[in-house]
Amino acid sequence: MTIYQKTALAALLATIFLIFVGAIVRVTGSGLGCPDWPTCWGELIPPTSLEQVDFDRLDIDKFQKRNPEITKETLSAEFNPVHVWIEFINRLVSLPVGLFTLATFLLSFQFLRKRPSVFVASFSALALVLTNAVLGAIVVRSGLKPGVITLHMALAMTLLCVLVYAIYRGGDKRPQINLNGTGSVRVLLIVLFFTCIGEGVMGSQVRELTDELALKFKDIPRDVWHETLEQKRIYLIHRSFSWVILFIGAMTFFKTRKATGDLGQLCLKTVFGIILTQMVLGILMSHVSVHPVVQVLHIGLSSILVVALFWLLIASRSAGIDSPEEIN
Incomplete structure (x- = not known):
């Protein structure tokens, strides 16, 4: 396999692993473990207990636009350190997907003239990753709105197919x-x-x-x-x-x-x-x-x-x- 194919394969495997981790998020009900995005409870590294939460770093007004009944008290009642860290790990696992997909796109410039379909596939993969990242933020901010979740999964499956095509066509x-x-x-x-x-x-x-x-x-x-x-x-x-x-x-x-x-x-x-x-x-x-x-x-x-x-x-x-x- 070429370096391009190995990089695209790494992106593919990282995506599959992310789908498994995302499944864990869903079945444990941890989708709103981090109520905000891209931070988690207002921090880059989330708290492990309620006492560590600085509510001044949370934009309560933004939460209330989604649900007027949200207050500091309701957020405190929903805090679950297990859910927080499951969702945070899910976000961390998404980073290799983005990095490997970006690397795949950069390496695809060698195919721009001789095999343009590979370049288009690589660009599409990157676009799908970015779109799903934005959609992930929407999922959190929408309070796990059902239709958005299904679209989130559908785009992930589309990404898998695009990466498979890129790997297949990227070899001599x-x-x-x-x-x-x-x-x-x-x-x-x-x-x-x-x-x-x-x-x-x-x-x-x-x-x-x-x-x-x-x-x-x-x-x-x-x-x-x-x-x-x-x-x-x-x-x-x-x-x-x-x-x-x-x-x-x-x-x-x-x-x-x-x-x-x-x-x-x-x-x-x-x-x-x-x-x-x-x-x-x-x-x-x-x-x-x-x-x-x-x-x-x-x-x-x-x-x-x-x-x-x-x-x-x-x-x-x-x-x-x-x-x-x-x-x-």
Whole structure:
């Protein structure tokens, strides 16, 4: 791999790690652990106890524009050092994403003339990171407004795809996958990718519902949350749609058993393995308990699934267009 590809890969891995950490933020209800942005409780390094909070450094008037009922007393009541530091660590983890993406963009100038699509992808990745950083501030200032949270996650998934493309196109030798030489298999792969994206969007909306449950019904055990969720249409559609993905995934895996390239085989097995794992995790949440660890795995694995599927799409497309040396 070239230096450019290694840098873009570092940005990709940092983004996946950030998605896992972000999932921890959501399932622990730490999204407002830091009520302000970019500081946390008015400090660059957040306090560990309420006694350390200097309320004079907080713009209470700005908080009251969001919610007139916010006062120093209500903020004091909401202070939770665990939530504060989980959210603060989430912000720290986002720094490598920005730095590696910026480095990827700077290194992409070498492709400006000979391979402009790589430069455009690198610029797009940087733009997505900056947009999501601004959106992250809006998420905090909006009080975790549901629609904004879903958009925040959607942009993160888009960033993953852009970085995968940049890594793939940024090398002189690119791996290719022959999916049994049939166009129908590639169509299946495309359908699987977009159904997974759709399922991810619905999943983000379901997680907004669980966030609401966590805030409103703190004393209700998580193992009965599914009873409330089953009254929501989006949850029922999300749960049923997973069986469609399993069916399409199984068909795709069956038809691509003879796909060429060890790396391609690894990605195909990873895709089907994650789909099966996601089914098991979904069943656990819908019939046993909406456990925080299960939620984090469910969210995090979806990012790896998107990466593997998108890589398969562009590698199989190149097999029919380019004739690069295959890398096993």
